[in-house]
Amino acid sequence: MAMKRAATSAIRAFSSSSPSSPGSSGSSTRFLHASAESKKIVGVFYKANEYASLNPNFVGSLEGALGIRGWLESQGHQYIVTDDKEGLDSELEKHIPDLHVLITTPFHPAYVTEERIKRAKNLKLLLTAGIGSDHIDLKAAAAAGLTVAEVTGSNVVSVAEDELMRILILVRNFLPGYHQVINGEWNVAAIAYRAYDLEGKTVGTVGAGRIGKLLLQRLKPFNCNLLYHDRIKMEPELEKQTGAKFEEDLDSMLSKCDIVVINTPLTEKTRGMFDKERIAKMKKGVLIVNNARGAIMDTQAVVDACSSGQIGGYSGDVWNPQPAPKDHPWRYMPNHAMTPHISGTTIDGQLRYAAGVKDMLDRYFKGEEFPAQNYIVKEGKLASQYL
Ligand SMILES: NC(=O)c1ccc[n+]([C@@H]2O[C@H](COP(=O)([O-])OP(=O)(O)OC[C@H]3O[C@@H](n4cnc5c(N)ncnc54)[C@H](O)[C@@H]3O)[C@@H](O)[C@H]2O)c1
Numbered sequence: 602m603a604m605k606r607a608a609t610s611a612i613r614a615f616s617s618s619s620p621s622s623p624g625s626s627g628s629s630t631r632f633l634h635a636s637a638e639s640k641k642i643v644g645v646f647y648k649a650n651e652y653a654s655l656n657p658n659f660v661g662s663l664e665g666a667l668g669i670r671g672w673l674e675s676q677g678h679q680y681i682v683t684d685d686k687e688g689l690d691s692e693l694e695k696h697i698p699d700l701h702v703l704i705t706t707p708f709h710p711a712y713v714t715e716e717r718i719k720r721a722k723n724l725k726l727l728l729t730a731g732i733g734s735d736h737i738d739l740k741a742a743a744a745a746g747l748t749v750a751e752v753t754g755s756n757v758v759s760v761a762e763d764e765l766m767r768i769l770i771l772v773r774n775f776l777p778g779y780h781q782v783i784n785g786e787w788n789v790a791a792i793a794y795r796a797y798d799l800e801g802k803t804v805g806t807v808g809a810g811r812i813g814k815l816l817l818q819r820l821k822p823f824n825c826n827l828l829y830h831d832r833i834k835m836e837p838e839l840e841k842q843t844g845a846k847f848e849e850d851l852d853s854m855l856s857k858c859d860i861v862v863i864n865t866p867l868t869e870k871t872r873g874m875f876d877k878e879r880i881a882k883m884k885k886g887v888l889i890v891n892n893a894r895g896a897i898m899d900t901q902a903v904v905d906a907c908s909s910g911q912i913g914g915y916s917g918d919v920w921n922p923q924p925a926p927k928d929h930p931w932r933y934m935p936n937h938a939m940t941p942h943i944s945g946t947t948i949d950g951q952l953r954y955a956a957g958v959k960d961m962l963d964r965y966f967k968g969e970e971f972p973a974q975n976y977i978v979k980e981g982k983l984a985s986q987y988l
Contacts, residue, residue, distance in 0.1 A: 640679070640701040640966075641678075641679045641696070641699055641723070642673060642678055642679065642680050642702040643680075643681045643682070643683070643693065643700045644666060644681070644683075644730075645686050645705050645706065645709065646662055646706055646709060647684055647708055648663045649662035649663060649665070653665065660955045661730065661954070663682050663684045666682045667730060667955040669958070669962070676966070681700075684709060686709070686712070693711055694717075697717055698721065699722075699723050700723060701726070702724075702962070703721070703724060703726075704728045704730055706954075707734075708731065708945070709923070710736035711736065712737075713736065713737040713738060714741070718741045718742060718745050718747065719741075724745075724747060726747070726965055727748070728750055728961055729749070729752070731751065731752060731945055731946070731954050732752065732954075733751070733866060733867065733893075733894060734749050735866065735868070737977075739978055742978045747978060748976070748978060748980075749976070750971050750975040751977055752953065752954040752957030752958060752961075753972070753975050754811055755953040756945035756950030756953065757811040757812045757815055758950075760892050760944045761812050761815035761816045762819070763892060764812070764862055764890050764892055767892070767916040768860055768888070768890055770916060770938050771938060772796075772797050772798070774796040775938075777791060777792050778792045800825065802825050802859040803828065803858050804828070804860040804862065805827075805828040805848065805857070805858040805861050806830075806845075806863075806864050807829075807830050807854075807865055808830075808863065809830075809831045809845070810865075813829060813831070814835065818842070827843060827846070828847075829854075830847075830850075830851045834847050835847070852879065855882065856883065856884065858884065858887060859884060860890070861883070861889050862890045863875075863890070863892075864893055866893065866894070866987070867896050869987075871894075873897070873899050875897060875899060875902065876899040876902050877905070880903070881906075883912075885910065885911055886910060886911075887913060888912075888913050888914045888915075888916075889912055889915050889917075890916050890917060891916075891917035891919060892918050892945075894919050894921070895919045895920040896921040903931065904931065904934045908934060914936045915934070915937045916937065917939060918939070918941065920939075920942070925941075961975065
């Protein structure tokens, strides 16, 4: 399936792309060069076990291995896949000293720390099968002269659709009703006292990039008041089409919202952005959807606000860390509608990011550039929104 990339402006443009300027951070020179030799490529994916054989298009799993094994091996490359990613005894760790390319995925993130990068003497390329490379120490990757690239745009529709679903699940107080049915109960009042229509509510997205824009487009027919906050104002035509109003000041937007959706990457600026103080300034009973990254929230502040009613409902599929441990407090807080990290790994999304990874590997073997919007770290520099 052809990869579909959102045709938005080059928000990940680099301030400089000169191959001879590896940055000011004393970067070494492991920059990407084509070479005909056989490469050792390691992929870290979630294990599908008994589900692996149920769908031939299930390529995002360990067993599916992005559907590129035959293609890689026919060219003489070595391709190792594992789901064992944590700690010095892990399968991944065994391959760190001599791998050339590491493919990771946000759905089962292999945390690529500065220490791992230092030990990975042959590593040149880190590819993210999906979107969001915050599981990689990007500064350390830049300093080591590594290239980090993701499949920009690959699963943005998957995530935007999922966000719309989560908004409706929270607004309609859907999950308690479902649980009643499972548990043999029938109590309309217990659901109805806090179930609302979406129409007429104020919905704000924090971040209106590819996913945020698709969400706004999908919300338009629901007749809400749409707001967005971003470091960049969107094209006037899209503002007109969606009817979404730009809010330069984040807190000012948040104080107006009945529903807030988070759509920024996890960066140094967005880490912990929703802390106790910020959440306290939001409308009482606000509904929050976060499919962006768990660490954008202060974990305990979310638990406390869900318990006090300051947050009326919290839904998302991203956690810190992943997989979420059994005792992660978000599993047990009231009024949540959390799932494992799933929104961007629909079969359609998997096929698109698998195709995108294959395309970048092919370009790497041929010594060709990647699509500009895919680069997160290139020639010692981070993409602009990570600076
Ligand atoms: N749950 C999933 O399965 C899943 C899948 C894909 C992406 N994601 C997450 O969603 C994020 C967004 O994806 P996207 O494709 O829309 O990315 P994008 O780069 O197209 O959009 C991100 C937007 O956030 C804005 N932004 C960045 N830093 C900001 C800040 N400090 N303040 C305000 N705005 C800021 C950018 O200007 C940009 O418009 C990804 O980085 C990833 O973390 C999750």
